[in-house]
Structure formats: structure tokens, C-alpha cells
Amino acid sequence: MKILCVCGLGQGTSLILRMNVENVLKDMGVSADVEHMDVSSASGTSADFIITNNELAQSLQGHAAKIIIVNNYFDLEEIKNSLQEAL
Amino acid sequence: MKFLESGLIALDVEAPDAAAAIRAAGGLLVDAGAAESGYVDAMVASYEEKGPYFVLAPHIALPHAKPEDGVREASVALARLKQPVVFGHAKNDPVLLVFALGASSSEEHIALLRRLTSLLNNPAHVEQLKSASSTQEIEELLKQVN
Numbered sequence: 092m093k094i095l096c097v098c099g100l101g102q103g104t105s106l107i108l109r110m111n112v113e114n115v116l117k118d119m120g121v122s123a124d125v126e127h128m129d130v131s132s133a134s135g136t137s138a139d140f141i142i143t144n145n146e147l148a149q150s151l152q153g154h155a156a157k158i159i160i161v162n163n164y165f166d167l168e169e170i171k172n173s174l175q176e177a178l
Numbered sequence: 179m180k181f182l183e184s185g186l187i188a189l190d191v192e193a194p195d196a197a198a199a200i201r202a203a204g205g206l207l208v209d210a211g212a213a214e215s216g217y218v219d220a221m222v223a224s225y226e227e228k229g230p231y232f233v234l235a236p237h238i239a240l241p242h243a244k245p246e247d248g249v250r251e252a253s254v255a256l257a258r259l260k261q262p263v264v265f266g267h268a269k270n271d272p273v274l275l276v277f278a279l280g281a282s283s284s285e286e287h288i289a290l291l292r293r294l295t296s297l298l299n300n301p302a303h304v305e306q307l308k309s310a311s312s313t314q315e316i317e318e319l320l321k322q323v324n
Contacts, residue, residue: 093181098231099224100243102281102287103232103242103281104232106291107234107240107291107294108234110291144310146230146231164234165235165304
């Protein structure tokens with residue numbers, strides 16, 4: 092399973108999101124290939140799921156991946172709930 | 179690597195709008211020698227072009243640009259605003275804590291983000307940052323968090 096964590100530049104907020112997503116997946120006992128990148132790279136990368144925020148989700152509408160929206164990148168509960176719903 | 183060292187925390191910062199808030203936080207990195215003034219311009223330009231995607235949690239913003247825009251050392255500074263400012267994020271406005279990130283392509287970058295994530299993953303820490311009455315209080319809090 093491939094998951095992309097996406098932000099505007101690809102090295103700050105997406106990396107934080109990735110760290111927290113990896114922690115949550117570990118707790119859930121789910122293994123996945125998690126990467127982080129910016130929006131433009133994400134549009135050209137195939138994946139099963141894309142995790143990002145509301146603002147950037149709009150630009151990724153046409154992507155084949157299922158888009159999961161997280162609003163608070165530091166809220167492990169929110170990340171866990173969103174992942175559980177989607178997976 | 180400079181993670182919220184004493185010259186990098188400012189409280190009661192006045193900023194009329196988001197760009198000013200970003201400049202205030204970015205200015206702390208420049209004053210500490212961790213970034214060049216061009217990096218601050220790039221941080222503001224990034225906000226103007228890509229929007230407030232870096233307001234990644236309620237009331238918390240992490241503006242940044244690319245290492246090649248003028249970072250000398252991986253670093254994080256905090257400017258706590260006197261009055262919260264709207265950045266235009268549908269869910270997480272208004273912003274009170276502005277963490278300027280001096281992005282780097284080195285391993286220090288990851289270590290820095292891990293420390294920041296540990297700090298901000300905990301809602302109690304976030305509350306303390308919002309209500310601390312002095313930079314010393316914040317420095318004490320940081321000593322307790324790894």
C-alpha cells in the first residue's frame with residue numbers, strides 16, 4: 092500500500108505529517124510505503140492514498156488515489172481516525 | 179542546528195497581517211545568523227504563491243522556504259503574536275504561534291522536525307507555549323521535552 096503525504100513545498104509540513112502518519116500506522120499494526128512530497132510531484136506519482144490538508148486537496152482532485160484530509164498535523168487522534176475510516 | 183535557543187523566541191510580537199508575522203518570525207532566524215534576509219523574502223513569497231498550507235494545526239503556522247533560498251543552518255524560531263492573525267486557512271485560523279523553519283537538506287533537518295513534532299504533538303505543551311509569560315518559561319518547557 093502506498094501513501095503520499097503532501098504539502099506545498101515537500102520538505103517541511105509534509106515531513107511532519109509523514110512522521111506522524113508512520114507512528115500511527117505502526118500503532119495500528121498496518122504496514123505501508125509512506126513518502127512525502129510537494130503537490131506538483133504528487134500529481135505525477137501514483138499511490139493508493141494521499142494525505143494532505145483541505146487547501147491542497149482541491150488541486151489534487153483528479154488524482155486516482157483516495158484523498159484523506161487532515162487538518163491538524165499534530166493531532167495523532169485525528170490522523171488515526173481519518174486513516175481508519177479510509178483503510 | 180538551532181532549535182528554539184534563547185535568541186530565537188519572541189513573545190508579544192506585533193504584526194498587522196500574515197506577511198508581517200512571517201517576516202517577524204523569519205527575522206529571528208536572520209538575527210541569529212541562521213538564515214539570510216533573502217530566505218525571509220522567499221518565505222513570504224511562498225505564502226503568497228501557495229497559500230496558507232503551512233498553518234498545520236489550529237493557531238500554529240510553520241512558514242518556510244527551500245534551503246537554497248538562503249539558509250545557513252537548520253533552525254527553528256518562534257514568534258508568538260500579541261494579537262492572533264488571519265492567514266486565510268479555512269480550519270486553523272487565526273494564528274498565534276509562528277514557527278519559522280530554516281529548512282536544510284541535511285540530517286539535522288529531520289532531527290529538528292522530530293523535536294518540533296514531539297513538542298507540538300502534545301496539546302499540553304501547545305497550551306503552555308500559548309500562555310507562557312516569559313521566554314524563560316518556554317526554555318524550561320523545552321528542557322523537559324527531548
